[in-house]
Amino acid sequence: MNRPSGIDRPARQSRTEQVQLDTQQRCSGCDVGHLCVATGADETTLEKLDHLLEIRDGVTPSRVVVKRGDPFQGLIAVRSGCFKTYTHDRDGREHVLGFFLPGELIGLDAIERGFHQYDVIALDHGALCELDFEALVEISACSDGLRKQLFRLFASRLADVEWRTGDYTADERLAAFLLDISERLHQRGRDGQRFELPMSRSDIGSYLSLATETVSRVLSRFQKQQWIAVRRKQVSMIAPDALSSAAEAILESR
Amino acid sequence: MNRPSGIDRPARQSRTEQVQLDTQQRCSGCDVGHLCVATGADETTLEKLDHLLEIRDGVTPSRVVVKRGDPFQGLIAVRSGCFKTYTHDRDGREHVLGFFLPGELIGLDAIERGFHQYDVIALDHGALCELDFEALVEISACSDGLRKQLFRLFASRLADVEWRTGDYTADERLAAFLLDISERLHQRGRDGQRFELPMSRSDIGSYLSLATETVSRVLSRFQKQQWIAVRRKQVSMIAPDALSSAAEAILESR
DNA sequence: CGCTGTCTTGAGTACGATCAAGTACGGTGG
DNA sequence: CCACCGTACTTGATCGTACTCAAGACAGCG
Numbered sequence: 001m002n003r004p005s006g007i008d009r010p011a012r013q014s015r016t017e018q019v020q021l022d023t024q025q026r027c028s029g030c031d032v033g034h035l036c037v038a039t040g041a042d043e044t045t046l047e048k049l050d051h052l053l054e055i056r057d058g059v060t061p062s063r064v065v066v067k068r069g070d071p072f073q074g075l076i077a078v079r080s081g082c083f084k085t086y087t088h089d090r091d092g093r094e095h096v097l098g099f100f101l102p103g104e105l106i107g108l109d110a111i112e113r114g115f116h117q118y119d120v121i122a123l124d125h126g127a128l129c130e131l132d133f134e135a136l137v138e139i140s141a142c143s144d145g146l147r148k149q150l151f152r153l154f155a156s157r158l159a160d161v162e163w164r165t166g167d168y169t170a171d172e173r174l175a176a177f178l179l180d181i182s183e184r185l186h187q188r189g190r191d192g193q194r195f196e197l198p199m200s201r202s203d204i205g206s207y208l209s210l211a212t213e214t215v216s217r218v219l220s221r222f223q224k225q226q227w228i229a230v231r232r233k234q235v236s237m238i239a240p241d242a243l244s245s246a247a248e249a250i251l252e253s254r
Numbered sequence: 255m256n257r258p259s260g261i262d263r264p265a266r267q268s269r270t271e272q273v274q275l276d277t278q279q280r281c282s283g284c285d286v287g288h289l290c291v292a293t294g295a296d297e298t299t300l301e302k303l304d305h306l307l308e309i310r311d312g313v314t315p316s317r318v319v320v321k322r323g324d325p326f327q328g329l330i331a332v333r334s335g336c337f338k339t340y341t342h343d344r345d346g347r348e349h350v351l352g353f354f355l356p357g358e359l360i361g362l363d364a365i366e367r368g369f370h371q372y373d374v375i376a377l378d379h380g381a382l383c384e385l386d387f388e389a390l391v392e393i394s395a396c397s398d399g400l401r402k403q404l405f406r407l408f409a410s411r412l413a414d415v416e417w418r419t420g421d422y423t424a425d426e427r428l429a430a431f432l433l434d435i436s437e438r439l440h441q442r443g444r445d446g447q448r449f450e451l452p453m454s455r456s457d458i459g460s461y462l463s464l465a466t467e468t469v470s471r472v473l474s475r476f477q478k479q480q481w482i483a484v485r486r487k488q489v490s491m492i493a494p495d496a497l498s499s500a501a502e503a504i505l506e507s508r
Numbered sequence: 509c510g511c512t513g514t515c516t517t518g519a520g521t522a523c524g525a526t527c528a529a530g531t532a533c534g535g536t537g538g
Numbered sequence: 539c540c541a542c543c544g545t546a547c548t549t550g551a552t553c554g555t556a557c558t559c560a561a562g563a564c565a566g567c568g
Contacts, residue, residue: 087507112409154408155366164419167463209421253341
């Protein structure tokens with residue numbers, strides 16, 4: 001339960017070189033700077049952030065980047081790709097806690113206890129940034145914008161989790177899930193109307209507290225109702241309004 | 255959806271008087287200073303916090319202290335009593351989102367959108383502190399301790415919500431709920447072995463996504479099994495170990 | 509002492525889980 | 539290129555937990 005891995009990365013001394021050599025590998029040159037911690041940061045803060053980053057590039061699908069129990073060294077920001085967080089219970093059943101898209105922060109709940117509460121795995125090819133937490137707290141002293149943004153990112157993670165605690169039907173859950181993914185992709189400059197789900201049916205089921213078979217059945221029914229077109233991971237939103245009204249009970253409470 | 259109430263209080267100019275007159279009504283003199291924002295704050299920060307507080311005393315049971323849609327003016331800390339947050343969906347069904355004990359913060363998820371996402375009601379006689387958010391962000395610039403504590407409070411709220419998103423049985427949920435309340439009361443210097451539940455069965459059911467009848471049935475069964483003694487709101491924990499092992503699947507994942 | 513709301517207990521039902529087959533796809537090797 | 543295999547997904551049948559509906563018990567209160 002206590003492998004001292006953190007997010008694995010090239011040797012530490014290469015860090016500053018990387019940052020200095022490759023301007024794309026900074027907060028300032030990041031695709032999702034407008035969603036992530038850099039939002040609203042002034043020039044000085046941005047530069048400090050750039051030097052704080054540990055970038056882990058070229059992460060491949062199924063790569064486990066954090067193990068439960070790893071010491072919490074810093075928050076992990078998704079730079080590209082999609083990641084999932086999960087635990088295994090004693091019976092070996094997997095519980096998926098969240099899916100993370102570019103600009104989103106992983107590891108917020110590790111702050112309190114000092115070690116990660118779950119495993120993190122890549123669902124895609126992607127890249128991550130590790131943000132040393134102590135340093136982040138320190139530089140946030142000088143920037144109202146950064147402090148507020150950190151709170152905002154916390155609040156949005158809270159909102160993501162909160163709706164799933166409610167007592168909703170399989171249809172409501174799946175409709176809300178599809179709309180949520182669609183919107184988040186859209187925010188990130190991707191097509192929110194037609195997209196590829198990076199996760200498996202059983203991941204979705206676990207995330208929504210439904211059996212894999214139920215996920216499959218409901219998606220098939222949505223397709224029969226002409227609300228979506230779905231073929232394996234490929235999804236097209238045909239009647240988002242119908243989905244919205246199916247998910248009404250969830251949507252209106254957030 | 256937009257009544258400009260915030261937490262209702264005496265007129266603003268009386269604030270400083272109150273703070274200056276009554277030393278008990280400061281962070282420094284608070285029973286739960288060791289759990290709330292004041293934790294780890296130095297003298298200077300503590301004094302700033304004292305001047306930031308708006309205390310709302312003598313809140314009576316069933317009093318609605320925040321309405322959904324109220325503009326977010328500040329975080330609300332429970333000073334004494336117990337409060338619940340909830341929404342109503344279109345059908346009038348109530349969804350309980352959380353129960354808050356002394357030292358816990360209400361309104362974290364209002365930060366992002368700028369208005370409260372749910373109603374807040376008192377379940378007890380109690381008192382609240384409103385902490386102006388802008389001012390809090392401002393004074394947190396000078397205190398690493400305060401900044402970290404705010405993050406920690408966020409993280410613990412996240413942990414509270416997260417376990418309820420999982421797919422657990424009624425027994426697991428209720429066992430975990432009882433243990434959670436018991437522990438939180440204990441942390442606050444109250445008896446964690448024998449206590450009074452401040453909320454109704456239907457509140458518990460809504461919070462755990464169970465029907466009122468199920469809550470009642472499971473509690474009766476726990477009593478028959480000699481795990482607890484329960485009579486209306488009065489609960490005694492007889493075999494907490496049995497509850498722990500019943501809630502194992504939940505407890506091990508946090 | 510009866511009224512009211514909350515809680516408990518009972519009986520039947522439904523939604524989604526589980527068990528079980530069958531199908532499509534992607535990868536591998538001949 | 540195609541045959542084979544393993545995995546992921548889909549579809550069907552049955553089952554079980556927790557919900558719903560309904561009635562009764564209990565406490566608090568006028």
